Amino acid sequence: MTMKTDADGHEEFVNLFEKGLSFTKEILAENERLRFRMATLEAEVELARRQSGTAGPAGDPLVDSLRRQLAELEAERTRLLSSFREVETLNRDYQQRYSEIENEHNNLAHLYIASYQLHSTLSFREVVQVVSEIVINLIGVARFALYLFDGKSELLEPIAAEGVELSALRPIDLKDPIVGKAARTKERYLRDAAAPATGPVAVVPLATLESLVGAIVIDKLLVQKAELSPVDFELFNLLGVHAATALSSALLREQTGPEGQSLHLSRARALLA
């Protein structure tokens, strides 16, 4: 079985995007061709009209021929106008689709990069750094804190923050009505847009299937970011699981000391047996 590399996935994105672009360009070229054909026909119709106006009386073979030609040209013009409108509608649809695909492409890139970076290291410090970068740079957050859950004290302990001094933050009890509740229930909290702007904007619980790992508490978005977008919610979903596993793995690896720094094949086999 061949594994898809990052470069393959990347190329697929680009190819999909290029196909959409190429198709839209074709539609635009067809549109342009029809416009030109219509302009030519209109000129021909106008000429035929003038010629029939200056031609002899009815029954004159030349007049009859020109009238027939005029009628044919009018019919052709009507048909082309109809086609032109269809192509214009199609064109608008494709432009809309193109824009949607571009947006989707951008969103997928954000998710791909977030996932890639989270699992690119087993250094706990670096994983925390990556989580912070995703929250700050991909979501667009001005103030947030990352908490780890301490199973002994049952408290969420702050370990990293941006926009606020870490020393100013206090541990949060699971009984806390917003952050604690989100962590306890493993359900994301989002402040109602209509609610007063107090308390966190969002709380993202970090949890594996087995246990609670921590939480990301977002207090303020960047000034230019009016609200959270659909891709931000996807990033929350991704962080909820992937940041939790990345933080847990890195912490466990660091805790095992030099023994844990290399993979043990026999242990791996035993676990799979």
Next chain:
Amino acid sequence: MADTQLHALVVEDSPTMRQLIVFALSRVKALKVVEADDGVDALKKLSQQHFDVLITDINMPMMDGLKLVSMVRKDEVHKDIPIIIITTEGAQEDRQRALSLGANAYITKPIQAPQVISKVKELLKLT
């Protein structure tokens, strides 16, 4: 045959941001992208090859983006290279400083791929 390949240097200490910018620029076919971790690394790479556009973050260790812009503009060989800085909306002073030092344009975080592509194409006069 004339060489139509253009080269961009992306200077950013955050791997996440760097990957995002490189990913965006991969859609500009004429562009080959080289990455640098900070200003010092960027100057080293600038001394090794020609670049058509420079995209740099401001806050970086070793040498920040402002110092880099200043040094590039004073350099006889690279003084005309178009420079785009990456900044946050709130960091208006840094942005003004970078522009006054000779940066040509800026992009605000959180960055979006179309925004990066559009600025680069505009500066490189690509259609």
